[in-house]
Amino acid sequence: MAEEKKTVAGDKGTASESKEKKLTLSETFEALDTLIKDMEKEQSLEKTFDMYKKGIGLLKDADASIDKIEKQVKVLDEDGILS
Secondary structure, three states: OOOOOEOOOOOOOOOOOOOOEOOOHHHHHHHHHHHHHHHHHOOOHHHHHHHHHHHHHHHHHHHHHHHHHHHHHHHOOOOOOOO
16 A cells, blocks of 8 residues: 655645645644744744745645635535535
């Protein structure tokens, strides 16, 4: 059985790595919270900027997940079934 890898805040994942398991929306928000706390403690501007870039990637992932859910909600018919 193939091993699935979760994308985390510290990974430098790319869009071409589609075999990786995406974080859930909840996991993404938890990773963002952790990243923010780490940024607040960090003294190095370079490291803080790298963390910022990772955070932007996490925000984009969260936005894509929310958009997908919104589209599914809009497709619900009167009976509450996805069409």
